[in-house]
Amino acid sequence: MSQQTNWNLRRFVQTLTYFDVIPFLSKLPGVKPMILGNQTATVNPTVTPRTGTILVAGATGGVGKRVVKRLQQQNYPVRALVRSIERARSILGEDLEFYEGDITIADSLKPELMDDVTAMICCTGTRIEPVEGDTPDRQKYYQGVTYYEPEVAESTPEAVEYKGINNLVQLASNYIKDASYQPIFDFRQASDDTKAIWGALDDVVMGGVSASGFSIEENKGVFSGNVSTENNGGFASIRTRNFDPPLNLSGYEGIYLRVKGDGNRYKFFLRFDTRWDGIGYAYSFDTQKDSWIDVYVPFSQLKPVFRAKLxxxxxxxxxSQIYSMQLMLSKFEYNKELNPYFQPGAFRLEIEQIQAYGGAKTPQLIMISSAGVTRPSRSDLDLSQEPPAVQMNDQLGGILDWKLAGENCIRNSGLRYTIIRPCALTEETESQGLRFDQGDTLKGQVSRDTIASLCLELLNTPDAAHKTFEVSKTDEEVNSPQSWRQQVSQLQPDS
Ligand SMILES: NC(=O)c1ccc[n+]([C@@H]2O[C@H](COP(=O)([O-])OP(=O)(O)OC[C@H]3O[C@@H](n4cnc5c(N)ncnc54)[C@H](OP(=O)(O)O)[C@@H]3O)[C@@H](O)[C@H]2O)c1
Incomplete structure (x- = not known):
């Protein structure tokens, strides 16, 4: 039998079908009618491993709902802490994970609220309403400029701003996850879904006869098979289907693999676009026969390759946009270099877990407080020159004093926190530049949209940790979210 007849057409088709590249077949003369006769490409289920969840408290509020929307747009897994799921669905839609609880009632916040949570954004606030009988035409307070006769509705500021924040802080201190490692695949607890993400991709696609596969065996994933150099082949691999949405690992240093091999040199690949046959970014690692080893793949050391050529x-x-992963045993290193340990024949690589490692020490708790929280008790200020919120502090149950008490809980919690104190919040939608300040003297306005965008930036800003600052919009110029990071990094940490 000639070598060419060993090539397995069926396996070739299976591979392309698995990875949704059936249209590629139409380019092969003579193959199309045979393959596509009665078969159509299957639409694979969309899959993605999970990264850490971001918990948003006060998700139904003006800032909270905008934070949720941005997190979803950037592919973060989100959990919304809300007082009524039914009401929250009408505001935030169905496509979101909800947890029903009231921050003022500690018993309503169970440890499950923090499952997989690596950061929390707290946008809660005491409900304030116009005094009964007040009407829009009498309205004097609007977006921080004029004011109506407001009063506290439902829970007191003490309950929401202090006790509620304290309840959240207690829970987060005990249960928030260390995000410096982020599990991506844990084959010790693999589900059928996990198995379905990985499929064989061997040199059959180039005419070769190597054959491999992926299976789950006793708490580990196994990449095994037979690699052959016949028909100019020489590689076997397993690759994930494209993640949808892509995996966002910004803020991490790289990928950690816990593997047991057979002494072969393997390659690990990441892909940053959806193309089937595009550039892969590779890292080679050596295994020790029958020993579990830790492999660290720094993003900075990945080599761009196309079909083994640099x-x-x-x-x-x-x-921030990882579409797939691949593990490969190949005869070739890079360009024409050969893998020094390569031997054709049977091989086996066991994988216990794949994680992101080296997560930056970014904020774990971002709190929306308020400019003015220190002002009611300050003798150096002329209260009549202060914004309405400061002037009405007593009338509103000491709201700013209780917000300051809540801030103090956070500052003393041991968590990595950032406390944002916005000036008067508005519903404006145009892009705004931000002015940052410390010492609580800043006055002005800023939109809820801009504060939500700032929260997203700070999630990935290690330099924001352990800082409290005021913000207002600035008309000087529209400075970009990237410049906010730099401005925040220049602020003083809390003492
Ligand atoms: N207005 C201003 O000019 C201004 C200025 C500076 C700072 N701030 C502060 O900025 C923050 C965000 O403002 P915003 O306009 O987005 O506030 P908001 O629209 O009033 O939203 C407050 C959120 O907190 C939730 N909440 C209230 N009590 C709760 C409880 N006991 N348990 C769980 N959730 C509770 C509300 O849930 P429900 O939907 O269930 O009520 C709502 O989602 C607030 O802390 C506010 O005080 C406001």
Whole structure:
């Protein structure tokens, strides 16, 4: 039998079908009618491993709902803490994980609220309403400029701003997850879904006869098979289907693998676009026969390759948009170099887990407080020159004093926190530049939209940790979210 007849057409088709590349077949002369006769490409279920969840408290509020929307747009898993799921659905839609609880009632906040949570954004606030009988035409308070006769509705500021925040802080201190490691695949507890994400991708696609597969065996994933150099082949691999949405690992240093091999040198690949046959970013690692080893794949050391050739001028890696992963045993290293340990024949690589490692020490709790929280008790200020919220502090149950008490709980919690104190909040929607300040003297306005965008930036800003600051919009120029990071990094940490 000639070598060519060993090539397995069926396996070739299976591979392309698995990875949703059936249209590619139409380019092969003579193959199309045979393959596509009665078969259509299956639409694979969309899959993605989970990264840490961001918990949003006060998700139904003016700032909270905007924070949720931005998190979803950036592919973060989100959990919304709300007082009524039914009402929250009407505001935030169905496509969100909800947890029903009231921050003023500690018993309503169970440890499950923090499952997988790596950061919390707290946008809660005491409900304030116009005094009964007040009407819009008498309205004097609007977006921090004029004011109506407001009063506290439902819970007191002491309950919401202090006790409620304290309840959240207690829970977060005990249960928030360390985000410096982020599990991506844990094959010790693999579900059928996990198995379905990985599929064999061997040199059959180039005419070769290697054959491999992926299976789950006793708490580990196994990449095994037979690699052959016949028909100019020489590689076997397993690859994930494209993640949808892509995996966002910004803020991490790289990928950690816990593997047991057979002494072979393997390659690990990431892909930052959806193309089937595009550039992969590779890292080679050596295994020790029958020993579990820790492999660290720094993003900075990934090499761009196309079919084992290094690619000059490849786009830079984008760790916020990872579409797939691949493990490979190949005869080739890079360009024409050969894998020094390569032996054709049976091979086996066991994988216990794949994680992101080196997560930056970013804020774990971002709290929306308020400018003015220290002002009611300050003798150096002329109260009549202060914004309405400061002037009405007593009338509103000491709301700013209780917000300050809540801030103090956070500052003493041991968590990595950032406390944002916005000036008067508005519903404006145009882009705004931000002015940052400390010492609680800033006056002005800022939109809820801008505060929500700032929260998203701070989630990935290690330099924001342990800082409290005021913000207002600035008309000087529209400075970009990237410049906010730099401005925040220049602020003083709390003593
Ligand atoms: N207005 C201003 O000019 C201004 C200025 C500076 C700072 N701030 C502060 O900025 C923050 C965000 O403002 P915002 O306009 O987005 O507030 P908001 O629209 O009033 O939203 C407050 C959120 O807190 C939730 N909440 C209230 N009590 C709760 C409880 N006991 N348990 C759980 N959730 C509770 C509300 O849930 P429900 O939907 O269930 O009521 C709502 O989602 C607030 O802390 C506010 O005080 C406001």
């Amino acid at each position: 690619v000059e001028d490849a786009p830079p890696i984008n760790e």
